[in-house]
Amino acid sequence: MTQVALNKTNIKKLIAAMVKEGVVRAPVETDNGVAFADISEKSAIAFDYANVKLPLKREFFPQRETVSRFGLDGVVEERTVAKKTVLFAVRPCDVQSIAYLDKVFIDDKYQDPYYQSRRDKTFIIALACSSPASTCFCESLGQGPARKSGSDVMAYKLSDSFVFEAVSEKGEAFIKKNKDVFRKVLPKELQAVAKQEADAIKKMSAVNVNMGAIKQDNDPAIWDAVAETCLSCGACTFLCPTCHCFDLFDEKHGDGGKRIRVHDACMFELFVKEASGHNPRAQKGDRMRQRIMHKFSYAPDNYRLVFCVGCGRCIVNCPSNIDIRETLARVTA
Amino acid sequence: MQTIEKKMRETVKGLFKNNKVDIVIGFQNGSLPKTARPYFVRSQEDIENLVWNEYCTANLATFLPKLFERPARPKEGYKPPRIGIIVKGCDGRSVAGLIKENQAPKDSILTIGMPCSGMKSSAKNKEDKKTDVNRACAECASPSYQVADIIISGESRKPAKTSYARIKAFEAKSPEQRWKAFVEEISKCIRCNACRQACPNCYCKVCFADQRKPSWVSPAAQLSDTIVFHLGRMFHQAGRCVECDACVNACPMGIDLRLFTQKLALDSRDLFGCMPGISGDEVPALQTFKQDDSECFITDPEEK
Numbered sequence: 001m002t003q004v005a006l007n008k009t010n011i012k013k014l015i016a017a018m019v020k021e022g023v024v025r026a027p028v029e030t031d032n033g034v035a036f037a038d039i040s041e042k043s044a045i046a047f048d049y050a051n052v053k054l055p056l057k058r059e060f061f062p063q064r065e066t067v068s069r070f071g072l073d074g075v076v077e078e079r080t081v082a083k084k085t086v087l088f089a090v091r092p093c094d095v096q097s098i099a100y101l102d103k104v105f106i107d108d109k110y111q112d113p114y115y116q117s118r119r120d121k122t123f124i125i126a127l128a129c130s131s132p133a134s135t136c137f138c139e140s141l142g143q144g145p146a147r148k149s150g151s152d153v154m155a156y157k158l159s160d161s162f163v164f165e166a167v168s169e170k171g172e173a174f175i176k177k178n179k180d181v182f183r184k185v186l187p188k189e190l191q192a193v194a195k196q197e198a199d200a201i202k203k204m205s206a207v208n209v210n211m212g213a214i215k216q217d218n219d220p221a222i223w224d225a226v227a228e229t230c231l232s233c234g235a236c237t238f239l240c241p242t243c244h245c246f247d248l249f250d251e252k253h254g255d256g257g258k259r260i261r262v263h264d265a266c267m268f269e270l271f272v273k274e275a276s277g278h279n280p281r282a283q284k285g286d287r288m289r290q291r292i293m294h295k296f297s298y299a300p301d302n303y304r305l306v307f308c309v310g311c312g313r314c315i316v317n318c319p320s321n322i323d324i325r326e327t328l329a330r331v332t333a
Numbered sequence: 334m335q336t337i338e339k340k341m342r343e344t345v346k347g348l349f350k351n352n353k354v355d356i357v358i359g360f361q362n363g364s365l366p367k368t369a370r371p372y373f374v375r376s377q378e379d380i381e382n383l384v385w386n387e388y389c390t391a392n393l394a395t396f397l398p399k400l401f402e403r404p405a406r407p408k409e410g411y412k413p414p415r416i417g418i419i420v421k422g423c424d425g426r427s428v429a430g431l432i433k434e435n436q437a438p439k440d441s442i443l444t445i446g447m448p449c450s451g452m453k454s455s456a457k458n459k460e461d462k463k464t465d466v467n468r469a470c471a472e473c474a475s476p477s478y479q480v481a482d483i484i485i486s487g488e489s490r491k492p493a494k495t496s497y498a499r500i501k502a503f504e505a506k507s508p509e510q511r512w513k514a515f516v517e518e519i520s521k522c523i524r525c526n527a528c529r530q531a532c533p534n535c536y537c538k539v540c541f542a543d544q545r546k547p548s549w550v551s552p553a554a555q556l557s558d559t560i561v562f563h564l565g566r567m568f569h570q571a572g573r574c575v576e577c578d579a580c581v582n583a584c585p586m587g588i589d590l591r592l593f594t595q596k597l598a599l600d601s602r603d604l605f606g607c608m609p610g611i612s613g614d615e616v617p618a619l620q621t622f623k624q625d626d627s628e629c630f631i632t633d634p635e636e637k
Contacts, residue, residue: 053586063523233527233530233583235585238524247552264552268526270539321363323365
């Protein structure tokens with residue numbers, strides 16, 4: 001696909017081109033780490049970040065979303081009016097997570113109108129990783145720091161320029177339309193891109209995961225041991241870019257109210273508790289098993305994909321430092 | 334630090350050898366550099382993994398109530414497990430609180446008191462850059478748990494005289510400014526419940542925020558509900574919070590909960606003379622009533 005380049009000093013031209021396409025969201029420095037925010041030509045984009053704290057799924061599948069309103073005169077379904085959006089400088093792992101969520105929310109049988117409306121109107125420019133964190137392990141999952149799939153355009157940041165490569169047809173059209181913004185890519189830039197990817201892979205942690213060994217009939221004692229120090233909070237699931245379980249909840253106000261969809265977490269003790277009072281996953285080990293099996297066994301069965309992108313958010317943010325790399329090693333031993 | 338660690342391992346070895354405990358809760362090295370994480374020692378072989386260093390931040394008492402939960406169908410002759418627990422000053426204060434509140438049987442717990450020189454934050458936790466240890470440790474009034482069942486000797490951090498200067502400065506602001514600061518801080522919350530789960534005092538079988546019949550708080554991360562959740566959780570800590578900062582350390586979003594929990598500690602000290610786990614064996618402030626109890630926080634919150 002078409003490859004072009006842009007001098008760093010001309011980044012404003014690119015932002016101007018993106019602004020014409022819709023709302024532009026890109027990573028910016030905040031008091032509380034790097035986060036996605038609406039940007040304009042004046043904004044300082046944070047390019048040198050390992051990853052944003054909150055996963056990209058929230059752009060398409062917000063933590064709280066009204067799906068219908070009800071009152072004495074009946075139920076009205078809520079329609080999402082998504083704005084045209086450009087997501088710029090997204091890490092490949094996060095882009096990959098959206099490609100996975102597409103399988104869940106937009107498949108042949110079921111289409112989630114809320115997710116789909118946002119997805120259809122979003123144009124994604126991914127940014128290859130040059131300095132991954134020590135907790136990154138996407139390469140071990142067959143993805144890598146410059147994986148293109150899922151994005152429309154792939155970007156690489158070099159010392160004084162950017163290289164862009166069209167990935168989808170939409171991406172190809174964007175580059176064509178804005179050919180005045182870009183310049184020709186130099187051979188030495190392409191060499192630098194290849195070197196950057198090889199160097200980034202070297203910095204990652206390698207996880208030897210024998211996926212075939214994760215079996216339904218694992219000894220439950222293994223899971224109890226893995227989950228022994230789990231606090232049953234939702235830090236891992238809420239920050240996971242592929243965790244997508246949700247709950248529906250009615251907020252009542254007077255004679256009416258709203259039905260809302262909220263993120264839920266399988267690590268919460270009450271997640272599957274039944275009305276009878278019975279809890280099929282009463283123990284922490286049962287819940288840990290569910291989370292790991294869902295990603296590494298059920299998802300491969302259903303979609304032929306491992307639902308983990310190796311971003312390492314759960315490793316960094318677990319209050320008890322339960323490391324998914326170690327968990328995988330333990331349950332596949 | 335290494336001799337302390339050695340002494341600790343020897344002590345734990347002795348406990349298992351003499352069949353005094355079934356489990357010892359301590360720390361092992363974390364998977365990331367400069368971290369330590371909770372660890373359950375269940376046999377002699379596990380003891381070599383036990384560590385003691387300046388990264389043992391977690392409050393281990395939070396695991397106790399679950400371990401003592403009576404099984405739904407207990408086997409005949411069921412006895413609660415005998416638990417040894419490695420305690421810093423804060424863990425010890427929490428254990429004392431749990432015993433007082435009947436969440437852990439005193440006879441089944443053996444506290445192993447460590448000399449604590451203050452713990453350092455993990456990388457994600459942006460603390461005051463002025464101190465090299467966590468803010469909770471820099472302000473800690475009792476770094477070691479002096480009434481532990483077994484005491485590992487060594488040098489502890491000097492007890493700090495907590496001035497609560499940050500809280501007093503916050504109190505001095507106008508109600509509007511305080512509310513704005515509070516809302517700003519709380520709006521970072523994603524309702525993952527890590528603060529609640531890491532807190533030894535949060536042991537309710539079903540948290541008020543999780544109750545659905547009736548539903549007091551929506552589970553959605555909507556500001557008004559998030560505020561109710563945090564206010565509710567904090568009020569439940571009045572006179573009980575030991576200022577360990579387990580909630581602060583657990584929060585993935587870096588919310589400065591200490592600014593609010595310390596206000597509870599300050600009021601319970603000044604108005605009721607109660608310092609949980611430090612001031613002795615008295616009944617927690619909210620579980621008792623005295624004729625001369627201060628009421629000014631209700632009648633005249635701006636003046637005291």
